[in-house]
Amino acid sequence: MLPFEGSIFYYMSAHLPNSQYPRIVIIGAGFAGLRLAKKLSNKPFQVVLIDRNNFHQFQPLFYQVATAGLAPSAISFPIRKVFHSANNVIFRLASVEYIDTNKKTIQTSVGEIAFDKLVIAVGADTNYFNNSQIEQHALPMKSVQESLQMRNRILECMEAALISESEEDREAYMTILVVGGGPTGTEVSGALSEMKRYVLPKDYPELDFSKMAIHLLEASGKLLNGMSSKSSEAAERFLSDMGVKVNSSALVESFDGKTVTMKDGKQLKTHTLIWAAGIKGNPVKGIQPDNILPNGRVKTNLFNEVIGHPDIYAIGDIAFIEDPSL
Numbered sequence: 001m002l003p004f005e006g007s008i009f010y011y012m013s014a015h016l017p018n019s020q021y022p023r024i025v026i027i028g029a030g031f032a033g034l035r036l037a038k039k040l041s042n043k044p045f046q047v048v049l050i051d052r053n054n055f056h057q058f059q060p061l062f063y064q065v066a067t068a069g070l071a072p073s074a075i076s077f078p079i080r081k082v083f084h085s086a087n088n089v090i091f092r093l094a095s096v097e098y099i100d101t102n103k104k105t106i107q108t109s110v111g112e113i114a115f116d117k118l119v120i121a122v123g124a125d126t127n128y129f130n131n132s133q134i135e136q137h138a139l140p141m142k143s144v145q146e147s148l149q150m151r152n153r154i155l156e157c158m159e160a161a162l163i164s165e166s167e168e169d170r171e172a173y174m175t176i177l178v179v180g181g182g183p184t185g186t187e188v189s190g191a192l193s194e195m196k197r198y199v200l201p202k203d204y205p206e207l208d209f210s211k212m213a214i215h216l217l218e219a220s221g222k223l224l225n226g227m228s229s230k231s232s233e234a235a236e237r238f239l240s241d242m243g244v245k246v247n248s249s250a251l252v253e254s255f256d257g258k259t260v261t262m263k264d265g266k267q268l269k270t271h272t273l274i275w276a277a278g279i280k281g282n283p284v285k286g287i288q289p290d291n292i293l294p295n296g297r298v299k300t301n302l303f304n305e306v307i308g309h310p311d312i313y314a315i316g317d318i319a320f321i322e323d324p325s326l
Contacts, residue, residue: 014048014092014094014108014110014111014112014113016046016048016090016092016113017046017090019046019088021044021045021046021088022044022045022046022116022117023045023046023047023048023114023115023116023117024040024045024046024047024048024115024116024117024118024119025048025050025106025113025115025117025118025119026047026048026049026050026119026121027050027051027096027106027118027119027120027121027122027284028050028051028120028121028122028123028316028318029049029050029051029053029056029079029091029121030056030057030059030121030122030123030316030317031059031316032121032123032315032316032317033049033051033119033121033315033316034049034056034079034082036119036121036315037049037082037083037089038082038083038086040088040089041083041085041086041088041089042085042086042087042088043088044088045088046088046090047086047088047089047090048090048091048092048113048115049079049083049089049090049091049092050091050092050094050096050108050113051079051091051093051094052093052094052095053079053093054078054079054080054091054093055076055077055078055079056076056077056078056079056082057075057076057143057144058075058076059142061074061075062075062141062142062143062144062146062147062184063141063147063184063187063188063191064191065144065147065148065151066141066147066148066150066151066154066188066191067151067154067188067191067192067194067195068151068195068199069191072144072147072148075144076144079091092108092110092113093110094108094109094110095108095109096108096122096284097109097285098284098285098286099118099284099285099286099287099312100286101286101287101309101312104116104118104311106118106284106286115311116311117311117312117313118311118312118313119312119313119314119315120283120284120287120298120306120312120313120314120315120318120319121314121315121316121318122281122282122283122284122318123282123316123317123318124142124279124280124281124282124296124297124317124318125142125279125280125281125282125296126140126141126142126275126278126279126280127277127278127279127280127295128275129277129278131253131254133254133255133256134252134254134255134273134275136257137255137256137257137273138179138255138273138274138275139153139272139273139274139275140275141184141188141274141275141276142279150272150274153271153272154176154192154195154272157173157174157271157272158173158174158200158203158204158207160173160271161173161174161204161207162204162206162207168269170207170211171211171213171269172258172269172270172271173271174207174209174211174212174213175212175213175214175215175268175269175270175271175272176192176212176213176214176215176270176272176274177215177217177252177260177268177270177272177273177274178192178214178215178216178217178274178276179217179218179252179273179274179275179276179277180217180218180275180276180277180278181216181217181218181220181222181223181224181225181246181248182223182224182225182226182276182278183224184276185216185218185223185274185276185277186216186223186224186235186239188274188276189214189216189239189244189246190238190239190242190244192214192244193214193239193242193243193244194242196209196212196214196243197209197242197243200212213245214243214244214245215244215245215246215247215268216239216244216245216246216247217247217250217252217262218246218247218248218249218250219249219250219251219252219277220248221248221249222236222248223235223236223239223246223248236248250262250263250264250266251263251264252273252277255273257271258270258271260273279317280295280296280297281293281295281296281297281298281317281318282296282318283296283297283298283318287306287309287312288308288309290308291306291307291308291309293320296318297317297318297319297320298314298318298319298320299320299322300313300314300319300320300321300322301321301322302321302322302323304319304321307322
């Protein structure tokens with residue numbers, strides 16, 4: 001359901017004032033969209049910034065919220081506050097449904113908005129690689145809400161472990177699997193290890209935390225695959241010293257909410273699987289399908305202009321820049 005769907009706000013007019021200046025519409029108030037809007041502040045443009053939330057989320061610290069290191073308010077701040085001194089930036093809380101490239105309009109949950117230039121900065125979402133079972137049962141971490149769900153799941157499992165009648169069930173509740181050995185997976189694994197060592201024993205003194213297991217699973221053969229071998233080896237050594245069980249050649253095939261099965265047939269019992277194995281773009285409907293890659297990213301030229309769509313640009317995680325010289 002889109003924001004406000006079924007309410008008095010849905011499909012009302014966006015109530016944008018007329019302006020003598022060209023209108024630049026930016027979809028998404030993540031790092032890229034917010035940065036561009038700030039750069040255009042108090043310039044000869046009317047800037048319309050659209051996002052489905054009225055707050056910006058500092059994504060690199062989601063894992064700290066998930067492991068109780070930070071409160072959600074510490075990594076979120078109101079978008080409108082950023083533009084208190086900007087006389088040309090207008091924010092609208094809305095979802096974008098469709099881009100009409102011929103009319104140069106976008107259809108949103110608060111009405112139709114015309115543009116002179118359009119910038120798509122909608123970012124990326126969790127990539128489950130078409131595995132619907134994992135999507136149903138795993139825990140992603142791409143928003144503050146999802147980070148809080150992860151924290152709650154961990155605490156609920158500790159509560160369940162307290163009253164489990166069998167040792168096998170107790171260990172399953174105290175086992176956490178992190179899938180994906182990139183920056184997010186390695187960071188959350190280390191934070192969980194600190195949580196196991198310093199936080200949870202104080203809250204749950206009845207539990208034996210030597211029985212708690214944190215597994216980090218990566219399919220590519222090494223952690224931090226996009227970085228140097230030295231960095232990868234250092235990360236694996238550091239996590240192993242912290243008590244994380246690292247398997248850098250493990251491909252997860254299924255998870256039914258209780259049992260993780262890997263490609264080699266090995267199984268692990270757990271109620272908590274954190275999915276940090278990849279991202280995919282969130283293209284907006286209306287862009288030519290030929291310009292959208294299988295991973296959801298939108299093809300652009302070297303100036304971030306969407307190929308085949310003059311006056312429409314893509315920036316940030318959604319953009320795939322094609323360099324004809326390569």
